[in-house]
Amino acid sequence: MSDIELLKADNNDFEEVLDLIDLVFNSFKFETMLPAQYKEKNFMSGTNYIVKENGKIVASVGAYPVDYNVCGDNLRASGITAVAVHSRNRLNGYMKKLMEMALADMRDDNVDLSFLYGERQRYEYFGYTPCGVRLEYYCNKHNIQHYFKDKLNANIMLKEADKKDTELFDEINKIYSSKRVYVVRPRERFIDIMSTWENKTLAVYNDDRFIGYISTSKDLDSICEFFIDDVNLSCDVINAYLEKFDRYDVTISIFPYETELCTYLSKFTGTVTIKDDSNLNIINYKNILNSFLKLKCEYTKIPDGAITFNIRDTGNITITINNNIPSVMFTDEKADAVLTPLEASKLFFSPLSAYSLGPIERNAFAHNLFPIPLFVRRLDRS
Numbered sequence: 001m002s003d004i005e006l007l008k009a010d011n012n013d014f015e016e017v018l019d020l021i022d023l024v025f026n027s028f029k030f031e032t033m034l035p036a037q038y039k040e041k042n043f044m045s046g047t048n049y050i051v052k053e054n055g056k057i058v059a060s061v062g063a064y065p066v067d068y069n070v071c072g073d074n075l076r077a078s079g080i081t082a083v084a085v086h087s088r089n090r091l092n093g094y095m096k097k098l099m100e101m102a103l104a105d106m107r108d109d110n111v112d113l114s115f116l117y118g119e120r121q122r123y124e125y126f127g128y129t130p131c132g133v134r135l136e137y138y139c140n141k142h143n144i145q146h147y148f149k150d151k152l153n154a155n156i157m158l159k160e161a162d163k164k165d166t167e168l169f170d171e172i173n174k175i176y177s178s179k180r181v182y183v184v185r186p187r188e189r190f191i192d193i194m195s196t197w198e199n200k201t202l203a204v205y206n207d208d209r210f211i212g213y214i215s216t217s218k219d220l221d222s223i224c225e226f227f228i229d230d231v232n233l234s235c236d237v238i239n240a241y242l243e244k245f246d247r248y249d250v251t252i253s254i255f256p257y258e259t260e261l262c263t264y265l266s267k268f269t270g271t272v273t274i275k276d277d278s279n280l281n282i283i284n285y286k287n288i289l290n291s292f293l294k295l296k297c298e299y300t301k302i303p304d305g306a307i308t309f310n311i312r313d314t315g316n317i318t319i320t321i322n323n324n325i326p327s328v329m330f331t332d333e334k335a336d337a338v339l340t341p342l343e344a345s346k347l348f349f350s351p352l353s354a355y356s357l358g359p360i361e362r363n364a365f366a367h368n369l370f371p372i373p374l375f376v377r378r379l380d381r382s
Helices: 011-024 094-108 120-124 141-148 166-176 187-194 231-244 259-265 285-299 341-349 364-369
Strands: 004-008 048-053 056-070 073-085 113-116 129-131 134-140 156-160 181-183 200-206 209-216 222-228 249-254 271-275 278-282 305-311 315-322 325-330 337-339
Touching: 004 094, 011 048, 011 056, 011 073, 048 094, 056 094, 056 285, 073 094, 073 285, 120 129, 129 341, 134 141, 134 259, 141 231, 156 231, 166 187, 166 200, 166 209, 166 222, 200 231, 209 231, 222 231, 231 249, 231 259, 249 259, 278 341, 285 315, 285 325, 285 341, 305 341, 305 364, 315 364, 337 341
Parallel strands: 073 113, 222 249, 305 337
Antiparallel strands: 004 048, 048 056, 056 073, 056 181, 113 278, 129 278, 134 249, 134 271, 156 200, 200 209, 209 222, 305 315, 315 325
């Protein structure tokens, strides 16, 4: 009979955890793909939930805590990663048990939000569902040539950031953490975070003056962070990128609050696609709604109004806007709609809420309120 233990991995378990997840995800090498979590120096005791059978690790779920700064509010979040069960030990319910352990700890630790990559139906059992809002702009050489013709700035230069250049990465971190919304990336792990999914960091220069950076995928087909100090140089930077890597096209991901960049990219890019951002699990609706409504009210005017929802296992929550200032409170008010947690997440945060609001379709205030621009950047999703 097997001796089964469910516990949290400590630093002594690092190599065995790494061996298991590399085996299960045989196309991944986690030290390379997710160095901020699975380089030995970054491995955090207590952040991987494991099952041991007769002393050997046969299942693991990573749950990594992060601080999420939204309009000055400090939210607590947790990224689920590397959900792995050895092929010989499946159908024992180990994944379910470890996910439940991780979520129980999140609730005890007052975590507001959790996120992960994975199949929708697999993780909806645990409260995760596709939502959040991300915009993907597609741009090719013809889009640029026909719109800008001979007006491009030839002095834009891109250089891949050398991981040994800590001063440059400190400057990049300053730019990143100056945004209204950002997951805190500790300095000691910042360079490894920028290498998540084997992304490349490119420093951007104009006449040899450092003006920002972009983060691009390993295969160079997409840009997930695009931060320069003059939005009017965006096309010049994209053109320099296509020239540098001899590419015909690229996609650029941004988020609704980046309104100036949205407007500029819309002038010349070929198409824009609005997508669910990630699989998100809202653990504290009050905090998440309040902070991301603050963000929305910074870039748009929402008419005054109030609406109340009953969310199963959470209670009644009233959302109020007064003079473009949001308030989210628990209440005894009668609910305008009764929702499951998954329904609430989709209604509040899905891009589809711009077109369909289900039980509150005829509520004019709700049409101005939703969707709320929740998101987590790619490099913070492990």
